[in-house]
Amino acid sequence: MSRYLSARYQALDRYVPGEQPQDKQYIKLNTNESPYPPSPEVIASIGDREVSDLRLYSDPECKLLRSKLADRYSVAPEQIFLSNGSDDILNFAFMAYASDGGKVAFPDITYGFYQVYADLYRSDTLIIPLNDDFSIDHTQYLGLGRMIVLANPNAPTGLALSLSEIEEIVSSNPNNVVLIDEAYVDFGAETCLPLLSKYENLLIVRTYSKSRALAGARLGFAIGNPSIIDDLNRIKYVTNPYNVNRLTQIAGAAAIDSDEYFMQNCRRIASTREAVEQKLTDLGFEVIPSKANFIFTKHPRFDGKVLYQRLKERGILVRHFSLSRISQYNRITVGSEAEMATLIDVLKDILSKG
Numbered sequence: 126m127s128r129y130l131s132a133r134y135q136a137l138d139r140y141v142p143g144e145q146p147q148d149k150q151y152i153k154l155n156t157n158e159s160p161y162p163p164s165p166e167v168i169a170s171i172g173d174r175e176v177s178d179l180r181l182y183s184d185p186e187c188k189l190l191r192s193k194l195a196d197r198y199s200v201a202p203e204q205i206f207l208s209n210g211s212d213d214i215l216n217f218a219f220m221a222y223a224s225d226g227g228k229v230a231f232p233d234i235t236y237g238f239y240q241v242y243a244d245l246y247r248s249d250t251l252i253i254p255l256n257d258d259f260s261i262d263h264t265q266y267l268g269l270g271r272m273i274v275l276a277n278p279n280a281p282t283g284l285a286l287s288l289s290e291i292e293e294i295v296s297s298n299p300n301n302v303v304l305i306d307e308a309y310v311d312f313g314a315e316t317c318l319p320l321l322s323k324y325e326n327l328l329i330v331r332t333y334s335k336s337r338a339l340a341g342a343r344l345g346f347a348i349g350n351p352s353i354i355d356d357l358n359r360i361k362y363v364t365n366p367y368n369v370n371r372l373t374q375i376a377g378a379a380a381i382d383s384d385e386y387f388m389q390n391c392r393r394i395a396s397t398r399e400a401v402e403q404k405l406t407d408l409g410f411e412v413i414p415s416k417a418n419f420i421f422t423k424h425p426r427f428d429g430k431v432l433y434q435r436l437k438e439r440g441i442l443v444r445h446f447s448l449s450r451i452s453q454y455n456r457i458t459v460g461s462e463a464e465m466a467t468l469i470d471v472l473k474d475i476l477s478k479g
């Protein structure tokens with residue numbers, strides 16, 4: 126740290142991203158990336174011409190992408206906001222609705238970035254513990270009178286709330302934004318898109334990083350009431366109007382055109398997930414039933430951290446969180462069928478050696 130850094134940033138806890146090690150080839154099951162490449166249309170969409178055009182700025186309004194997404198989700202283009210990954214949108218939303226003592230609530234076990242943003246913007250934060258089985262008690266979010274941020278399905282548990290539970294939360298907090306982070310919704314949970322026409326305080330956040338196999342392109346979008354989208358644009362235009370680069374806009378548009386390819390991969394990943402959950406259960410693991418592209422699991426005979434380390438030694442990376450309530454667990458991304466077969470073989474071997 127230099128001596129020039131503003132006092133307010135000196136003590137902030139950082140978000141800790143999953144490892145992206147370069148030392149050797151791992152089976153990477155730690156950051157919920159897709160095991161499958163983007164569609165052939167996405168790959169073909171970027172050539173010499175598009176690279177040459179990088180001399181030009183990108184479209185700050187993302188017009189093409191907004192109109193394609195509006196068609197895809199049956200909303201108006203004014204209801205769509207695009208940004209440099211959905212983390213960027215979460216950042217803007219905390220800045221817009223929970224800064225300088227603004228009130229916000231989220232669960233104790235959820236996406237770690239929410240707490241980082243709440244600290245950054247000095248929010249008045251209410252942390253609501255999950256139930257013992259890691260489910261969210263939605264009744265604790267009714268009539269809270271503060272911004273609410275929920276990942277649905279939740280991370281790292283993979284458990285989802287139903288549409289009617291989310292509707293109760295949204296309708297009982299009419300004077301606050303309810304942000305539903307649907308990063309993993311395409312793997313089997315219910316989207317709350319049908320609520321959009323009824324509630325002006327609902328903000329849905331999505332990402333291309335998981336179900337669209339474009340984590341490295343950095344593209345996220347939000348769907349909401351036009352006035353909420355206008356708020357996000359205000360913040361974008363006082364920070365970084367060109368926040369979605371040209372190549373990403375082109376790839377993102379091609380991805381919408383080949384939506385069926387991606388949805389098919391999501392279904393394939395969901396069916397791999399079911400098969401692996403069964404195999405893990407057979408090996409004695411406790412498995413939280415997941416609606417996402419990862420499995421949250423622990424073994425009664427193995428410390429979570431030790432299992433993470435054993436797997437890493439054997440070339441398989443999974444995600445371990447040191448937070449005490451979940452330190453016995455690991456979050457395992459659902460990879461390809463072949464990767465998961467290797468995982469199961471390696472786990473059998475580790476378990477047999479005690």
Ligand SMILES: *Cc1c(COP(=O)(O)O)cnc(C)c1O
Nearest residue numbers: 210211212236276308332334345
């Ligand atoms: C991965 C993830 C994000 C971030 O996605 P990016 O678009 O890559 O920034 C946001 N929320 C949750 C719950 C996630 O798991």
